Amino acid sequence: MTELFPHGLPFMKMHGAGNDFVVIDSRGRGAVVTAALAQAVGDRNRGVGFDQLAEIRDAADADFALDFWNADGSRAGACGNATRCVSAYMMQQLAQDAVELTTQRGRLTARRLSDGRVAVNMGHPQRDWRDIPLAEAQDTTRLTLPGTPAAVGMGNPHCVFFVDDAEAVDVSGQGAIYERHNLFPQRTNVEFASVLAPDRLRMRVWERGAGITLACGSGACATAVAAAERGLTGRKVDVVVDGGLLQIDWREDGVWMSGPVARVFDGVLRPDFLAGLE
Numbered sequence: 001m002t003e004l005f006p007h008g009l010p011f012m013k014m015h016g017a018g019n020d021f022v023v024i025d026s027r028g029r030g031a032v033v034t035a036a037l038a039q040a041v042g043d044r045n046r047g048v049g050f051d052q053l054a055e056i057r058d059a060a061d062a063d064f065a066l067d068f069w070n071a072d073g074s075r076a077g078a079c080g081n082a083t084r085c086v087s088a089y090m091m092q093q094l095a096q097d098a099v100e101l102t103t104q105r106g107r108l109t110a111r112r113l114s115d116g117r118v119a120v121n122m123g124h125p126q127r128d129w130r131d132i133p134l135a136e137a138q139d140t141t142r143l144t145l146p147g148t149p150a151a152v153g154m155g156n157p158h159c160v161f162f163v164d165d166a167e168a169v170d171v172s173g174q175g176a177i178y179e180r181h182n183l184f185p186q187r188t189n190v191e192f193a194s195v196l197a198p199d200r201l202r203m204r205v206w207e208r209g210a211g212i213t214l215a216c217g218s219g220a221c222a223t224a225v226a227a228a229e230r231g232l233t234g235r236k237v238d239v240v241v242d243g244g245l246l247q248i249d250w251r252e253d254g255v256w257m258s259g260p261v262a263r264v265f266d267g268v269l270r271p272d273f274l275a276g277l278e
């Protein structure tokens with residue numbers, strides 16, 4: 001790593017509604033991110049700190065490709081907010097108002113809105129999603145939330161609970177339990193949502209591999225899909241998250257998610273820091 005980057009490895013720090021990212025632009029060279037690098041950079045005390053790391057790569061048939069890593073070094077198949085943030089950067093780089101990108105989940109489209117926010121089509125919810133009868137599934141002693149959650153795939157797994165008051169949920173206590181529930185062999189992201197109005201949801205999230213985050217784009221999509229399917233809301237909703245507001249519009253061509261994007265600072269991971277990873 002140090003031989004490859006004798007002057008260090010440049011990165012950008014971005015966030016979307018407080019869901020924060022380190023972004024490494026690896027276009028024009030091979031991918032460099034490893035689980036060890038993600039973990040080290042993700043350490044908020046000894047590294048930079050992030051919820052997800054996104055690595056931009058060349059794509060043969062799209063404007064770019066994106067890979068996602070969680071702070072614990074695990075991979076994520078989708079990350080809506082990082083997709084919006086990186087798309088904003090790429091639209092600026094390419095002088096375009098829209099971009100096409102490929103991710104583990106497939107091909108996505110993002111476009112800039114007139115107010116500076118960015119919208120991404122996160123694709124269709126995965127149709128194997130269903131209500132999950134947790135109570136029948138295993139040890140119920142530690143499962144304290146009422147109701148039956150919905151499992152929704154958005155390129156990554158989500159388990160959505162609808163509760164009367166999302167503010168009252170012990171998100172880290174409950175989230176950590178369901179993240180590793182044996183119904184989810186690849187672990188899961190966990191959302192706790194309450195219906196504020198037929199077009200407005202409050203959502204708090206525990207992310208797989210990252211813990212509590214201020215916003216989760218794919219989680220907001222999954223929550224909106226589950227709410228619409230259960231008849232709790234329409235297909236176009238505002239989702240109030242800890243870090244702001246995400247707008248979801250479940251259309252014929254997929255689930256669109258819009259929200260703010262911010263590039264906060266650029267930096268360089270020093271060669272001596274990288275050397276520690278070898």
Ligand SMILES: N[C@H](CCC[C@H](N)C(=O)O)C(=O)O
Pocket residue numbers: 019051052070075076077078079080081082156157189207208209210213215216217218219
């Ligand atoms: N924050 C991301 C989701 C990261 C998902 C990740 N935690 C996982 O699936 O493991 C978002 O805006 O969609």
